[in-house]
Amino acid sequence: MPNKVAKIEMVISFSDIDLEGVNLPHEDALMVQVEIANRVMHRMLVDTGVSVDVISLEAYRQFGFSDDKLKPEATYLHGFLEASSSIRRTIELPVTFGDHPRQVTIMITFIVVREPYSDQRDELKEWRGKPVEDHIPFPLSEDEPTKIVQVRSLLDKEQKGKLGRLLKENSDVFAWSASDMPSIPWDIAEHRLHVDPTKKPIQQKQRNFALDRQAAIKEEVKKLSCSGFIRSEKFPTWLANVVMVPKPNGKW
Known part of the structure; x- marks a missing residue:
């Protein structure tokens, strides 16, 4: 009988060591090392938000590939900022993931662009929300x-x-x-907690907030309480901490 080969299970996971020096929550890119047509690419960006696989023309030529193998593609690739990069060609290449014995090779069609395809998420944050034209303040009342x-x-x-x-x-x-919106009819605006009635409610432990956040929480709770939107509840069976979200103007 042939000897049985032990089955090796490899798990891709991230530990606390991988989070050292990372500010949470983060939007850091995931970089992996792969082999493209038996050539090692040390850094490949994995972005699940894109629908194409992109390689710059400069990187393609650095691998030593010939331009003759590129297939014509007369179109444009639109980025996050509505900027366009002309697509030079497309090419289908074998890409190998993992290490022996846990390895897989698949054929991927890459779009070859003239300019390097950069990560524009930081620029997107600055661009998002800008008006088409400037706006000016208009007072509705001279007394207020x-x-x-x-x-x-x-x-x-x-x-x-x-x-x-x-x-x-x-x-x-x-x-x-x-306070300007008391007694809004439920058919206009209503919030509900869609919880499973068969599950046991969870009581979160009280979270300590910084002094500036405590002041913001007290101020907001006071506003909602005075307006009749919320009320105090004694001995609740379900508790959750307040979630603080910063506004664009720097307030909470």
Whole structure:
């Protein structure tokens, strides 16, 4: 009888050691080492948010591949910032993942672009949310200067006058705080906790917050309590800590 070969199970996992020097939550890229057509690529970016496999023309030529093997592709690759990179060609290459004896080789069609395909997530954060044109503040009341809305800066004098009169005539529909929205009908806005009634409720341990966050929590709870949106509950069977989310203006 042939000798049985022990089955080796290899698990890809990450430990606390891999998190050293990483600020959580993070958006760091996952880099792996693979072999492309028997050539070692030490750093390949794994991004599950893209729908194509990309290699720059410069990297393709550094591997020693011939341009004659490229298949024509007359189209463009659009990036996160709506910038386009012209696609030079496409090429199908064998890519090997893992080490012996746990190894697999698959054929992948790469899109070859003229410029290196860079990670633009940081630029995307700055670009996202920018208006098409600048906006200027417009006060709705001279007696209450804090009640201000933003209007388009490219409006002409006549348009700005008409819009200003319309906003002032209907200024009572704006809500400037939670206290301006008491008793909202449930058919308009309602929050529910979709929990499984068959599961045992969990009581989270109380989390300690920094002093500035404690002050923000107290202020927000006071607003919601005074508006009647929330109420105090004694001896609850289900508890969860407050989740603090920073706003773009630096507040909580």
